[in-house]
Amino acid sequence: YDGNGSPMLVEGLAIHTYACNSDMDKEAFVNSDGDFLIIPVKGQLDIQTELGRLLVFPGEITVVQRELKWKVTLPDGSATGYIQEIFGSHYELLNLGVVGSHGLANPRDFEHPVAHFEVDQTNWEVIYKLGGKLFTCKQDHTPFDVVAWHGNYVPYKYNLDFFISLGSLTREHIDPSIWTVLTARSMTPGVALADFAFIGERWDVAEQSFRPPFFHRNTASEVLGLIKGEFGFTGDFVPGALVLESGFGPHGREDGPYNAAQDMELKPMKILKGTQTVLLETSMMMTLTEHATNSNRRQSNKGGARGLEAKFLKYKDQILADAKAAGLGLIPGL
Ligand SMILES: [Fe+2]
CATH class of the missing domain: 2.60.120.10 (Jelly Rolls)
Known part of the structure; x- marks a missing residue:
């Protein structure tokens, strides 16, 4: 829809609309350019990431960060929505200033996945978006084979009704x-x-x-x-x-x-x-x-x-x- 800057300059953003009616199969997507904030309008998104699974409903938002592998299937058969993509930065909660300890979006209301792995030694494709262009590579096993992880660079979702x-x-x-x-x-x-x-x-x-x-x-x-x-x-x-x-x-x-x-x-x-x-x-x-x-x-x-x-x-x-x-x-x- 619109945008500014460039992933190559590591500053800027892009706003997209999406519409899809087909599940990803043995495919994973990687956005090397930046973080996606996904805002479903219609249709649930069943998102499988390297770090676990997220089922995201309209009325919720989800953030999937740069360079993570993920795929989407569509429980409702189709989906539409918005994406805000940012280059060179990550989303964070506001410093609440005089508001104090809580209000607006509270940390307790953000949900992240737990580790979920599969054993699949068949052929998979990984599609990378790099500099706005798509590149594909093949591998002989599923990318969703992470047995355990720790850290805080993890996708999350948030229900807007909690705001x-x-x-x-x-x-x-x-x-x-x-x-x-x-x-x-x-x-x-x-x-x-x-x-x-x-x-x-x-x-x-x-x-x-x-x-x-x-x-x-x-x-x-x-x-x-x-x-x-x-x-x-x-x-x-x-x-x-x-x-x-x-x-x-x-x-x-x-x-x-x-x-x-x-x-x-x-x-x-x-x-x-x-x-x-x-x-x-x-x-x-x-x-x-x-x-x-x-x-x-x-x-x-x-x-x-x-x-x-x-x-x-x-x-x-x-x-x-x-x-x-x-x-x-x-x-x-x-
Ligand atoms: Fe205004």
Whole structure:
């Protein structure tokens, strides 16, 4: 879908979508380029790694690190989803700062496999992705023959329902980086190469506020994906789709959600019921792929301010009168 940098420079990232309907057989895959954070949208992934097995459901995410051997079979027959791939860095939990010891993604909720080995002295293929190109080698035994291991360089999975959302209990919309599940450092101290954030069902209680994200610029490039439910964008932001907001570009809500939020009574309310949204943020600028740019499924009529009316024009007469009374000149266009 989009990306930045290069595995050869050992810094950067790529965001992919995947769709598959066939099991891997006597094949294993190795990503020599970087770590994969896999976000299933539809279909379970039965992942066998050198270090054991992981069954990953939609609503969970899994991380499989660089240079590990793994294969995937599909209990549901097919699967779709997103992948965030990072070069030269690894995912880690945030330093929680003033939040303290727990909140957001808690370490106890991450699960990793235990050793699982097979005896299979038949022919296998191992497919390596190196510099974005695929290479194959053959071997006369299964790669999944690791009897025991110790260490912490191990794949893991996490159920997004365990995420503890934090937010404002008084006023204002909080920056969505507050919903970061995992982060990966860039080479610049204090700047993330990638943040993986989760936006799910939660209570919204802020008062004296425009509750949705107001019109803003942020340094991060934001890529938004949907696992299930409705995020409230007008149009067809459906599970499997991705939306890019480029870094420093202004954005906000469209007319429907904007007007609704302007007029709503600010009671405590449960929002995003049954919705799971992921936000893939990066400090880098992103270049779109040919597929993302030219796909016939691309929606070209999207824009943050689409359909918004200039509400202040309703007060044109009063504005002109006030300007005149203040001794100001004419306002161009009014
Ligand atoms: Fe933003």
